[in-house]
Amino acid sequence: MEQALLARYDRPLPRYTSYPTAPHFSAATGAKDHALWLAAIPPGARASLYLHVPFCRTMCWFCGCTTSAVHSVGALERYAAALETEIGRVAAAIGHRLPAGQIHWGGGTPTALPAPLLRRVHAALARHFALDDTTEIAIEIDPRTLPDDATALLRDLAVTRVSLGVQDFAPAVQAAIGRHQSVAQTKAAADAARAAGIASVNFDLVYGLPFQTIDSLEATIGEVLALGPDRIALYGYAHVPWTRKRQQVIAERALPDVAARFAQQQRAAELLVAAGYRRIGLDHFARPEDAMARAAGTGALRRNFQGYTVDPSDLLIGLGASAISFLPQGYAQNAVGTQPYLAAIEAGALATAKGLALDDEDRLRGAIIERLMCDLEVDLAAFGADPARFAGECAALAPLESDGFLHREGSRIIVTEAGRPFLRHAAAAFDAWLGQAGRHAAAI
Ligand code: SF4
The missing domain is CATH 1.10.10.920 (Arc Repressor Mutant, subunit A)
Known part of the structure; x- marks a missing residue:
């Protein structure tokens, strides 16, 4: 072009x-509004739940997520306990055991929480919300930090879909973004998911990274296709160093210009379509038999904070620091920082810090x-x-x-x-x- x-x-x-969009949320909408909105959810409704885990083992410099590197077991235990408390408190505000059609564990790296803590939080979800065989449970996994007992853990959490972050396998790109991840690590994560019986294994790719080229992207896509993903998200690197200070490490002169970014996106899309994937919305690809491809074909595709989804629910309940709830009356976002979030939950309140009434x-x-x-x-x-x-x-x-x-x-x-x-x-x-x-x- x-x-x-x-x-x-x-x-x-x-x-x-x-x-x-979220920058328009303000403190004019807070915990009282959120509590009223939760109490107004009618019996018979079905919700989606999003749990945010704002921790990673190490930070990748390109990352735009709300997360930080945390290793202290005490800090992880305190956060998991707060999540359990929040789940019970939100359920009490709703006033009945709401069925959950979808649960999405995001972050950060959800598996930064040790397996026993993840199991405890999952048990709290199952106590306070009605989960059944039709509940879709998705989790984001960093293939570099796969838990030892990943297959057993994924089974215990009843996970039905995993998303694996890849970005680009080229050493120069990985060095520039502070993330070293081998094809073997990525394959091990996909194998662990499939061994747990998970039918939907998705990969997140990124173009527009420092030192990334069409050649490196083509090679990465070749490696990823060999792992047989069901869905692929192809995101453009969002360079926002004014809000994500960690991105200041990335030299702007190493970033592809707009023409190079566009060419990378086009070439990646061409390869994925040629490999038999259906192009969906702005940045997703799915096998024709995948639920997302079917939803796109029938006008049933939806979009929420997790991106494209097949989830038809108009009720999204966010749990954890920075998580956003979407209810018919509006948006309610928890305190973004981990400390303010913990302080609110431990003080006996909802963690809502801002929002917007529609x-x-x-x-x-x-x-x-x-x-x-x-x-x-x-x-x-x-x-x-x-x-x-x-x-x-x-x-x-x-x-x-x-x-x-x-x-x-x-x-x-x-x-x-x-x-x-x-x-x-x-x-x-x-x-x-x-x-x-x-x-x-x-x-x-
Ligand atoms: S890309 Fe993933 S692992 Fe890296 S900092 Fe972001 S959330 Fe953490």
């Missing part, structure tokens, strides 16, 4: 895993943005609102239209295959909050 054309789209934009306009715009991000198209007439009210937003789409990245048919907006990398630009046209808070990473 022409450099001049890319330059026109090279601007920072949210990833739209929520709308409004109005009907937010819900309408959020629904439009979600459909665009998931389906690459949206019918403005499908939401019961007069499409004419979005004349300004449609006018903002004109450059995308003239560049061949989308077209309009009546009230329908359809992003073309060429426009897929610019999905966030199309979504941004409907973002009434854009520019009011926060600084985002580059959208290409």
